[in-house]
Each structure stands twice: as C-alpha cells, then as structure tokens.
Amino acid sequence: MRMTISDIARLANVSKSAVSIVLNDKPGVSRETRSRILAIIKKYNYNPSHLAKSLAARETKSIGLIIKEIDNPYFTKLMRGVYDACSQLGYSVLLGSSELSPVRETEIVNTLVSKRVDGLVISPLHSEEANFTYLSNLLNDNYPLVLLGTVTNYSTNVVDIDNTKAAYDAVTYLIQKGHTRIAHLAGPLWSGHGQKRLDGYQQALIDHKISIEKNYIVPVEPYTPDGYQAAKELFSKTIQHPTAVFCYNDLVAIGVINALTEMKIDVPEKVSVMGFDNIDFGMYVRIPLTTVQMPAYEIGKAGAKLLVKQINHSSMPLNEKVTLKHKIIERDSVFKHTSK
Amino acid sequence: MRMTISDIARLANVSKSAVSIVLNDKPGVSRETRSRILAIIKKYNYNPSHLAKSLAARETKSIGLIIKEIDNPYFTKLMRGVYDACSQLGYSVLLGSSELSPVRETEIVNTLVSKRVDGLVISPLHSEEANFTYLSNLLNDNYPLVLLGTVTNYSTNVVDIDNTKAAYDAVTYLIQKGHTRIAHLAGPLWSGHGQKRLDGYQQALIDHKISIEKNYIVPVEPYTPDGYQAAKELFSKTIQHPTAVFCYNDLVAIGVINALTEMKIDVPEKVSVMGFDNIDFGMYVRIPLTTVQMPAYEIGKAGAKLLVKQINHSSMPLNEKVTLKHKIIERDSVFKHTSK
DNA sequence: TTGAAAGCGCTAACAA
DNA sequence: TTGTTAGCGCTTTCAA
Numbered sequence: 001m002r003m004t005i006s007d008i009a010r011l012a013n014v015s016k017s018a019v020s021i022v023l024n025d026k027p028g029v030s031r032e033t034r035s036r037i038l039a040i041i042k043k044y045n046y047n048p049s050h051l052a053k054s055l056a057a058r059e060t061k062s063i064g065l066i067i068k069e070i071d072n073p074y075f076t077k078l079m080r081g082v083y084d085a086c087s088q089l090g091y092s093v094l095l096g097s098s099e100l101s102p103v104r105e106t107e108i109v110n111t112l113v114s115k116r117v118d119g120l121v122i123s124p125l126h127s128e129e130a131n132f133t134y135l136s137n138l139l140n141d142n143y144p145l146v147l148l149g150t151v152t153n154y155s156t157n158v159v160d161i162d163n164t165k166a167a168y169d170a171v172t173y174l175i176q177k178g179h180t181r182i183a184h185l186a187g188p189l190w191s192g193h194g195q196k197r198l199d200g201y202q203q204a205l206i207d208h209k210i211s212i213e214k215n216y217i218v219p220v221e222p223y224t225p226d227g228y229q230a231a232k233e234l235f236s237k238t239i240q241h242p243t244a245v246f247c248y249n250d251l252v253a254i255g256v257i258n259a260l261t262e263m264k265i266d267v268p269e270k271v272s273v274m275g276f277d278n279i280d281f282g283m284y285v286r287i288p289l290t291t292v293q294m295p296a297y298e299i300g301k302a303g304a305k306l307l308v309k310q311i312n313h314s315s316m317p318l319n320e321k322v323t324l325k326h327k328i329i330e331r332d333s334v335f336k337h338t339s340k
Numbered sequence: 341m342r343m344t345i346s347d348i349a350r351l352a353n354v355s356k357s358a359v360s361i362v363l364n365d366k367p368g369v370s371r372e373t374r375s376r377i378l379a380i381i382k383k384y385n386y387n388p389s390h391l392a393k394s395l396a397a398r399e400t401k402s403i404g405l406i407i408k409e410i411d412n413p414y415f416t417k418l419m420r421g422v423y424d425a426c427s428q429l430g431y432s433v434l435l436g437s438s439e440l441s442p443v444r445e446t447e448i449v450n451t452l453v454s455k456r457v458d459g460l461v462i463s464p465l466h467s468e469e470a471n472f473t474y475l476s477n478l479l480n481d482n483y484p485l486v487l488l489g490t491v492t493n494y495s496t497n498v499v500d501i502d503n504t505k506a507a508y509d510a511v512t513y514l515i516q517k518g519h520t521r522i523a524h525l526a527g528p529l530w531s532g533h534g535q536k537r538l539d540g541y542q543q544a545l546i547d548h549k550i551s552i553e554k555n556y557i558v559p560v561e562p563y564t565p566d567g568y569q570a571a572k573e574l575f576s577k578t579i580q581h582p583t584a585v586f587c588y589n590d591l592v593a594i595g596v597i598n599a600l601t602e603m604k605i606d607v608p609e610k611v612s613v614m615g616f617d618n619i620d621f622g623m624y625v626r627i628p629l630t631t632v633q634m635p636a637y638e639i640g641k642a643g644a645k646l647l648v649k650q651i652n653h654s655s656m657p658l659n660e661k662v663t664l665k666h667k668i669i670e671r672d673s674v675f676k677h678t679s680k
Numbered sequence: 681t682t683g684a685a686a687g688c689g690c691t692a693a694c695a696a
Numbered sequence: 697t698t699g700t701t702a703g704c705g706c707t708t709t710c711a712a
Binding site for chain 2: 681682683684687688689690
C-alpha cells in the first residue's frame with residue numbers, strides 16, 4: 001500500500017503537521033526535526049498525494065487548456081507556449097480539444113472545472129449558435145480565465161493579435177507589389193479570426209481605391225485540400241483572374257499553390273499567393289511561402305502567464321488585453337506585378 | 341461560495357449518500373427522491389467536485405501522457421490518438437513533454453504520479469545515461485503503464501511498430517528500384533527507433549550482398565536543418581556519391597531534398613530520397629515524399645486503450661505487446677535507377 | 681429505501 | 697517548536 005503523511009509522521013515520531021510543514025518548505029520546525037523527517041521521506045521514497053493536498057489547500061496547481069484542433073500546426077505551437085510557461089510556473093496542464101464541436105467545448109469546460117483546475121486558457125470556438133453560455137457562467141463565477149482570441153460582447157482577459165490590422169497590412173503589401181486584382185480565401189466562421197481578416201482585406205482595398213469584387217471572396221475550410229479545391233474553381237471560372245490571392249492561413253495557401261502548379265499557372269510569376277500564420281513548413285513547400293507571422297508560441301505563453309497572474313490575484317478584474325505583434329514574412333510566393 | 345454535496349442534500353431533504361448515489365447513477369434510491377434531487381442539482385447548477393470524488397474513490401479518471409516534443413508532427417498525431425481514445429473512454433489527459441531532457445522526464449513522472457493519474461502513457465527517452473530508474477520504480481509499484489516504443493530489458497506494455505523490419509523494407513524497396521549506393525541519415529540516440537532503423541538498413545544491404553559503406557552512414561538530429569546540413573556535407577565529399585538516401589524521418593528527408601535542390605542535384609533523377617513517418621506535409625513539399633508510414637495516430641489510440649484496459653484489470657501483468665503495421669508510401673522522391 | 685458515520689490524505693488554525 | 701483538531705467534498709460501509 002502507498003504511504004501517507006501519517007505513516008511518515010509515525011515513523012519520524014512527529015505529528016502530521018510537522019511533516020506537512022517540511023513537505024511544503026515552510027518555517028516552523030527545527031533544523032533537526034526537519035532533517036529527520038526528510039530522511040524518512042527519502043528512505044521510504046514517499047511521494048505525497050498532490051490530490052489530497054489540492055482538496056485541502058483548495059488549489060490544484062493545474063490549469064486547463066482548451067484548443068480547437070490538436071493536429072494543427074498553429075495550435076501545436078500555441079500549446080507549446082502554454083506548456084512551457086506552465087511548467088516554468090509549476091502548473092500542470094490538462095488538455096482539452098473541442099475539435100470544432102461547440103457541444104464538446106462546453107463539456108470539456110465542465111469536466112475541467114469539476115476537476116477543479118485553477119484556471120482555464122481557452123481558444124474559443126465561434127459557432128453559428130455562438131451563445132457562449134459557458135463563458136457567461138465562467139464569468140459570473142469569476143473563474144480565472146484567459147481567452148486566446150476575442151469574443152465580442154464579453155469582457156475578459158484576452159491575448160491575441162490585431163487580425164484586422166494584420167490582414168490590412170498583408171493586402172497593402174500585395175497592393176504595393178502592384179496587385180489590384182486580389183482574391184481572398186476567407187476563413188470559417190468558427191475561427192473568429194476569419195471575419196476580422198476579411199474586414200482588413202476589404203478595408204485595405206477600399207483605402208487604396210480598389211473596388212471589391214464579390215467573386216474574389218470565397219470562404220473555405222482552413223485546410224490544404226480546401227484551398228486546393230477553391231483555387232481550382234476560382235481559376236477555372238470565366239471571370240478575369242486575380243493576380244494575387246490572400247489566404248486565410250498557410251494551410252490554405254499551400255493548397256492554392258498546388259492547384260495553380262497543377263493548372264500550369266506559375267506561382268508567383270502569374271499569380272502571387274500569400275498565407276497567414278507562418279507555420280514552420282511554409283518555408284519548405286514547393287514555393288516558399290510569403291506570409292504573415294502569427295506569434296502562436298508567444299500567444300500561448302503570454303496567455304498562460306496572464307492566467308497564472310489572474311489566479312494569484314483573484315480580486316483583479318478579468319479584463320486585461322494583450323495584443324501581440326504580427327509581421328510580414330517575405331519569401332518567394334509573391335511577385336512584383338507590373339500591370340500591362 | 342461553491343455548492344457542495346451537503347448543500348444539495350440539505351436542500352433536497354435527503355442525506356449526502358442519496359445525492360452521491362444519484363450523481364453516480366447507481367441504484368438504491370426511489371424514483372421520486374431521485375428526481376427531486378436531480379431537480380435541485382439542476383436548479384442550482386451544481387457541479388460536483390471530481391477532485392473530492394477522486395480522493396474518496398481512489399481514482400482520478402485521468403491519465404498522464406508523456407511525449408518527447410510537443411511541437412513535432414509525429415507526436416502531435418500520437419497525442420491526438422491518445423486524446424481521442426481517452427475522451428471516448430471518459431478519461432482526461434494531463435500533458436507532459438520531456439523536450440528531450442531525461443531529468444525533466446523523471447520529474448514529470450513524479451508530478452503526474454503525485455497528482456494520482458490512473459496510469460501513464462510514455463514515449464520514453466533513450467538517453468546515454470539511460471538508467472530508466474523511473475521505469476523500474478513504476479514497474480515495482482505495478483503502476484498502470486504503457487510504453488510507446490520499446491525499452492530493452494524491461495518487460496511492460498508496449499505499443500510500437502517493428503522499426504527494424506520497416507527500415508529493412510524501405511531499403512529493400514530502394515534496392516529493388518536499382519539502387520546499390522544507399523546512404524542512411526541515422527536517427528539520434530534518444531529516439532530508441534534510431535538504432536533499430538539502422539539495423540534494418542544494414543541487414544537489408546547484407547541480405548542483398550551490398551557492402552556497407554561507413555561513409556554512407558551519418559547520424560543526425562531529426563530535424564530539417566540537420567538533414568539539410570548533413571546532405572550538404574555528404575554530397576560535397578570527394579567520395580562516390582550515393583544514388584539514394586534513406587532518412588531517419590521525413591523532417592530530415594525534407595532537409596536533404598532542399599540541400600540537393602540547392603546543389604542542383606536533381607531529385608529524384610540523380611538522387612532518390614526516402615523518409616520515415618509519413619507526416620501530412622510530406623505530400624506538399626517540393627518533391628512529394630516517398631516514405632514509410634508510421635501509424636502515429638493508431639499508436640496513440642492503441643496505447644491509451646491498452647492503458648485503460650490495464651487500469652481496469654490491475655491484476656493483469658504488464659506485458660502486452662502490440663505491434664502495428666507500417667507500410668511504404670510511394671510518391672515522387674524515389675526514382676528507378678538504371679546503373680550505367 | 682434511507683441516513684449516520686467513518687475515512688480518503690492532506691492543510692491550517694489553534695493550543696500547548 | 698510541536699501536536700491536536702477540524703475540516704476539504706466526496707464515497708462507502710453499515711444500521712435503521
């Protein structure tokens with residue numbers, strides 16, 4: 001049977017509290033008693049139950065992380081950021097992934113809360129229903145919380161970049177390269193970033209007196225096969241083809257490049273392609289990808305740090321906004337366009 | 341303040357045990373009492389503390405997953421497999437990543453055990469020191485455990501593929517394509533798979549009467565820049581160049597392809613490149629990668645399932661071996677070589 | 681079918 | 697400096 005604190009106390013001829021004090025490195029016990037206790041602990045290889053401690057001390061030293069997709073390079077980086085910050089700060093992380101299901105997202109919140117994580121870092125799903133009941137509840141309970149991505153109408157801790165501005169900058173970059181016919185493969189509703197990037201795209205066109213062409217805006221699921229498919233359709237239509245396509249993310253951009261290559265449309269000579277996220281693989285694809293850097297690792301890290309700060313200052317209102325910087329990464333998929 | 345089971349009991353005019361029975365869907369309470377209790381629970385939105393339950397019931401319904409690198413496509417897939425199986429079986433997963441440090445690996449095991457996870461799925465680091473003390477301890481305590489990767493001299497539950505055979509098959513494939521000068525960029529010590537794949541490589545050469553060329557075997561870190569670097573060196577040496585290179589993993593293979601492309605050595609016409617793992621991106625790189633499929637998702641899934649089975653049959657000895665199938669994925673990076 | 685009571689392995693006043 | 701005591705919020709006998 002596993003040893004308990006009482007066993008150690010008995011073995012060391014002291015009370016449980018003395019052992020507890022030693023275990024937690026607190027003052028209040030003489031040097032020699034301490035070392036005697038320590039010796040016993042070592043001798044029996046005693047591993048105290050953090051579970052029992054959590055119940056008594058009302059903190060588990062673990063946080064819950066809820067992402068949308070495990071198997072997605074963006075979230076992987078983000079997860080690493082959260083994990084690194086947490087290990088450094090002495091927290092464990094309970095992993096949750098909604099895999100795009102709002103129902104599961106709520107379920108995960110419930111089980112993580114029932115497991116009494118000290119706080120939650122959530123990359124929230126933006127569903128059509130989008131009632132965010134779980135969010136209201138959490139906020140009502142003043143539950144330590146950090147959102148990785150903005151949810152309108154809810155005031156809480158948020159870490160994000162300025163997606164509208166980032167998309168604006170990307171499109172402006174394309175315009176400066178001489179492009180005027182710029183398509184946008186827009187992100188899905190559930191992303192929350194999709195709408196903002198679309199806004200930035202449109203604003204950039206407007207500000208540069210370029211008319212918005214409806215046919216040039218096509219919403220896609222944010223994966224390579226969807227980008228491929230969308231590009232195939234877009235470039236086989238009998239409309240004037242765009243000379244550049246700004247994609248919701250790198251995965252989509254890779255699909256676009258593949259489709260164009262297959263259609264013998266040279267990238268970037270004929271058509272420039274720009275992605276978003278700056279995933280590691282962007283530099284290894286057929287045509288190294290020009291893209292916008294999303295600091296996923298930093299977002300995760302900042303989010304976890306902010307959460308721990310919130311946990312340690314429970315009186316602090318939940319409304320800190322951290323906006324990280326984006327930047328354009330120039331590689332080979334964008335060409336200087338000289339209009340004929 | 342958060343509600344407890346006693347609050348609910350009082351409000352429903354019953355005992356705590358009655359509430360407990362209802363919460364756990366157990367028989368022993370009349371239909372009407374049950375519904376009365378349920379009503380109160382619902383009304384107050386009571387969320388029982390799984391933490392307290394865990395302490396009393398001696399099981400946490402969570403397992404620990406220890407991988408080597410979060411930000412690595414192979415482990416991401418594996419993680420997803422573990423996560424999927426666990427959610428399905430009602431377990432939470434506490435994430436741990438050694439990030440290649442044996443010291444951290446042991447620390448993680450300790451904290452996860454102190455948090456009383458019901459079991460551990462570990463992708464063990466093979467360090468030079470490789471004492472595996474933590475493993476001995478776990479085994480001594482008969483702690484529910486599944487290893488994702490074989491550790492020699494320790495009998496426990498293992499899920500893996502036959503790495504030697506897989507490498508053997510890959511090299512045989514290259515030989516059948518007419519190659520005889522085949523290099524191998526071998527994996528690192530910590531992988532555990534590295535040595536086996538090297539063995540398979542050598543055995544395949546021996547069995548086909550091809551002499552083993554020392555210069556053709558170069559150990560690398562399993563990342564793209566390292567593969568790039570190694571290829572640059574290998575192909576600038578004044579030795580007879582290989583016509584094919586079999587890489588420890590896809591990441592390395594991608595680096596090799598980039599290096600060769602840069603050196604104006606056509607892939608696959610001049611030199612064929614073969615990877616290992618079959619990561620998703622393999623099909624999107626410059627030259628779609630021919631590789632060996634490592635069923636990472638299935639390994640994770642099978643590992644978690646086996647662990648839960650072990651947890652539910654604590655008397656069962658820890659020595660089940662599950663060997664999953666590998667297979668060769670033919671794409672464009674291998675060319676039929678016709679010796680001049 | 682129900683309730684009382686002991687206990688899971690700790691922490692944290694409070695007394696001694 | 698040390699020990700006693702009463703929880704933390706559940707589960708689980710055991711009686712009623």
